[in-house]
Amino acid sequence: MSLNFKRAFTENIAAKLVALFVALFIWFSASGQQQASRFFVAPVKLVNTPDSLVIVGAYPEEAEITISGTKRELLYLSFRRIEIVVNLAAATPGRFRQRLSASNVVVRGGLDPRNVQIITPSSIDLFFERLSTKSVPVDLTVIGSVPTGYVLAESPKIEPTVITIKGAATAVARQKSIPTKPLDLGRVRESFEREIEIDYDGTVFRCEPDRVTVSITVSELGERVLPNIPPTVLFDAEQYVAEVYPSAVSLTLAGLKTVLDTLSSGDVSILLDVSDKPPGRYTLVPDVIVPKGIGSYSLSEDSITVIVRKGTARGNQ
Template sequence: MSTMKRFFHHFTLRLIALFSALLLWFYIAVERNYETKLSLPLRLVNIPDHLIPTTPIPHFVTAIISGKGKEILLLHFASAELLLNGESAVIGLCRLPLNNRTVSLSVQTDVRILSIKNPVELLLPFDAKISKPIRVIPSLTLSSKRGYTLIGTPILVPETVTVIGPRRLVAEMSDLQTLPVQATGLTHDTTFSVPVRIPDLFGIEIMPARVNLHIAAGALVKHRLDNVPIRLIDAPPDSGWALNVNTLSFTIVGTQEEIDAVRPERINAYVSYTRFRIEQQTEIEPTISLLGNVEWSNLEPKTVHLVKQH
């Protein structure tokens, strides 16, 4: 065997021996019993269903634990928590001791809790847990594309959510808002799933946490209306005055559904006799009242005036 081959042969044997020694050391280390200090997350459990804490508990608690090295090591990988038994809680300020009788581990393990070092007890206020339906108000910035329009009022489904939490906080709540929604260039009906803004209050839960927002949009349609009756109002019965025209023509703009719903007899077109007297004008633009979001333009005639009846 050459010198180089003997070198690599001996080097390989040494590596195998070293690796075997490390494995043996690790096995002995993890099988040995240890007593150590460990900081773990704390969670409150077994609280009576009708109660809820009104302030947060510490995120982490320092405990003295005992067990085999491998079991302690597994606590980290299993995301173990310390569970504080809250079954003795009542309304008001409660003293909850932290020790090996009231605190347990959240995972199945042979590790034992010897004591809790910090904190050793909690002074925690509790209140009655109540639920209440609360109205949701959308926070919206909406616009349609040119030639289109938004139709009606956006609809939330559901319109209310259930708020669960401490009685003192829930009783004072009147409404909630969604997170801001901004939608531009809308051309058709659209639905968004929107989160409800959760108040910055401890112990508040909202169900459901999201609502559906339905926004209706559609194309604008133009339609010409002729022979729409116009009235003179507020004129004294014996004044002898009348308008110079009996009907008007104008263009209406809206969605197809809105246009189809417009009837000449349901249009309120008028001029007030009082305006002629107060404004001292001989020609006045008529007032036209339409239902819904329908708009009008291109009025003919643009103005009217008074004429004396014979």
């Protein structure tokens, strides 16, 4: 019995496999012709927007539809791009409404509109404004400060300093300037040049260019003492002579290390102005003139004494 049962499966195996495949093909073909409906979510594509107009606000970016057809047709649609195309050629400033129908559904290879039903939304509502262009200055947005021991040697530089914005007329009119993305100075210990993006809402307007080049010059801070600097007395040397006590002072300077490293006593001035004073003894707080890049300074003496008397330098020789 078992032998006969086994022989029934193994005899004429090729013919039996062919018959099985034919039966399966007929079954698939028959089931593929059965009618069905399928749900799709398709992107909304806006075309032919007038060059002088811009869309303001949000709008549906997808639509839900059902398509009827054979199961085979619906299977093919799964591998094709389906779009909801809205023609905006007739748009004018203000509100624009386009009711959606099967004619808005576009599928590569074609589709019978009678087999398509729009579920939602039933229409696309848009609001248009005139397109406007304006040039605005760029504001560098900086957060934090350079680490202790460092300083910005000069103000940050931006290139370009002015950019063009294009968008809805009302939004463009409100924009007086445009900021950059924040630049964090908290870890900056050396000078650099880099691009940084403009910080703006791309749904409101566009920026051209959309990034600028920022140059930051950083210097290490330092301290230096210049000893034995003789003060300079401002007076009428044709009528008077002046004596200074002490005759020299020390000047302690703090500032950019690059400036301090090349500094000499000839680059600073300690001034005592008695040009409008009669002969006498005066105790003055001097005026100190230092180069750019020096942040602070101090003198070894809080005040300096000047004695002015009649005579000339020649007469005292």
